[in-house]
Amino acid sequence: MKTIKIAGVPEHFNLPWHLAIEEGAFEERGIDLEWTDVPEGTGKMCNMLREGTTDIAIILTEGIVKDIVGGNPSKIVQVFVQSPLYWGIHVGAQSNHKTLNDLKNTTTAISRYGSGSHLMAYVNANNNGWDHNDLKFEVVNNINGAVDALTNGTADYFMWEHFTTKPLVDKGIFRRISDCPTPWPCFVIAVREEVLNKNASLISHILEVINTYTEDFKDIPSIDRMLANRYEQKVEDIQEWLSITRWSQENISPIMIKNIQEQLALLNIIDHSVSYNEIVQNVTL
Structure with missing residues (x-):
């Protein structure tokens, strides 16, 4: 074996x-x-x-x-x-951010540098005409870390797979603003x-x-x-x-x-x- x-x-x-x-x-x-x-x-x-x-x-x-x-x-x-992959773009349930444009120049939670949540933040920025140089990141390791970051305000939004994250949306922990599908x-x-x-x-x-x-x-x-x-x-x-x-x-x-x-x-x-x-x-x- x-x-x-x-x-x-x-x-x-x-x-x-x-x-x-x-x-x-x-x-x-x-x-x-x-x-x-x-x-x-x-x-x-x-x-x-x-x-x-x-x-x-x-x-x-x-x-x-x-x-x-x-x-x-x-x-x-x-x-x-x-x-x-359909990346949901999520904010904390109590966040003041309501639209994608509200997230411009804010901080995105990522699992780590080089991760999908990191790279797709660039794709999303490009889709919305944002300057990549303005992107700011907070490393949170995993989805539980993202819950903490969006709840306590150390990050503003988090991109993660739509359906994996949906239970958190259903429970009122996250609010999904939009989706960003991978172009591959x-x-x-x-x-x-x-x-x-x-x-x-x-x-x-x-x-x-x-x-x-x-x-x-x-x-x-x-x-x-x-x-x-x-x-x-x-x-x-x-x-x-x-x-x-x-x-x-x-x-x-x-x-x-x-x-x-x-x-x-x-x-x-x-x-x-x-x-x-x-x-x-x-x-x-």
Whole structure:
């Protein structure tokens, strides 16, 4: 049995991984897939890949592209979720901010630098014609830290996945002002190059298994209720989320990598681009 470490956010997108692990699908291939929940998100997972404390990360596309350009010795081996991520733009329930324009020149809570919440603040600023140089950040580590920051006023708004954050909106802790969808597929599967070089066949087996699960995921009986129960969501919210979410069994295209790097450069998030083959590796299935 070969142990492979994998990390991802504790969100509904990753239920196919948990079902495959619980049902022994990886063990049947001789793989002990050790899952670690990372509530801090993409910035933390980039560090874990760099440090070797995880072998695989289910990670936001823009975050890992930025970090690979910055020297992270990992490669994207497949898109995991093809559809965009809908980032809710949230303020504290008692906040005086009512519109997007009210948030100009205020402080945004981010899980950490290099995270999706950090990078998408730039995308949102660009969408609204704000000067990127005016953006201010407060590092809060995770969603609980964001609750504290927006409640006590050390930050003004927080961008996090719409449906994950909706229970806080329903409880009257956050108020959602708007949504900001990613202009690219939201989650990819990234693997450390050292692992790819030594265990490419194992990574191929892992992709084969997870692709089997994601292809049929929406057809699992009562999957909406299972997701709602596991992730403490309303069934109607999960049904809406399922209707707009598309998993992928393909790798990311060269044109998409080019477009992402161009957008990150436009936002001054990266200062140079690298070739497709420096970011992506195709694993033979």
